[in-house]
Amino acid sequence: MKNTARLLISALVMALPGLSPAGDIPGPSHGIAYPxxxxxxxxIAVSHRTDNNTLRVILGNAAAVEAARAGQTDPWPDGAVLGKVVWKDVQLEDWEAATAPGEFVHAEFMFxxxxxxxxxxxxxxxxWVGLEQKPFDGGMQVCIACHTPVKDRNWVFxxxxxxxxxx
Known part of the structure; x- marks a missing residue:
């Protein structure tokens, strides 16, 4: 299990540089500038959602990583930014026991x-949605409604x- 987790983390992190195509900076989402x-x-962490078949890498800026490593996340400090990078999961043909990132879905952030x-x-x-990082502007209430079940965990899953x- 530990080796599988290490391989999954390595695969997801190695895929990150390919997500930033050269070009214009994406526009703001909910009035927040693209990070x-x-x-x-x-x-900071990795998660696998079986309800929607996605893999997620949870990233943090320097303030978030420092807080996470020090156990200072209740509450998270001002200035911390958490990012969640999401892919559809796929089973590898040559290694059926492995789940790997497939289609990129979106990158979302909590500031x-x-x-x-x-x-x-x-x-x-x-x-920001898709590899083109199109701003999602469905309203912050969409995000808050999703995170309401974890409001007692400082809104973080x-x-x-x-x-x-x-x-």
Whole structure:
């Protein structure tokens, strides 16, 4: 199981650089600017949703990673940005036991600022869809409705994965 998880994380992280085609910066989503350089952020966790057959890598900016590694996520500090990069899952033909990323779905982000986003539970919510990173503007209420079941977890679904300390 540990080897499978390592392989999955490696495959997902290695796929990240290919998601940033050269060109214009995508427009804002819900009034939030596109977080340039997110493809170089560090991994906080990985999740697999069996209800919609997706694999997700949860990334963080420097503030989020520092908080995650220090166990300071209740609440997440202002300035933390969490990214969730989502792919449809596929079974590998040559290795049936393995699940790997298939079609890229979207990249979505939670921006922690308890003052600026007081009306949305301290989080700014944004999503960019497809490899072209088209801004999703269905309204932050769509995001909040989805996250309502985890409102007592500071609106965040996935706990940071344990990582060994840097040596």
């Amino acid at each position: 340039q350089g997110w493809q170089e952020w560090s991994t 922690r600022d308890s003052g600026q986003y007081a009306d949305t539970h301290g989080w700014g919510w944004a999503r 996935t706990d940071p994965a344990p990582f060994p300390p840097l040596r």
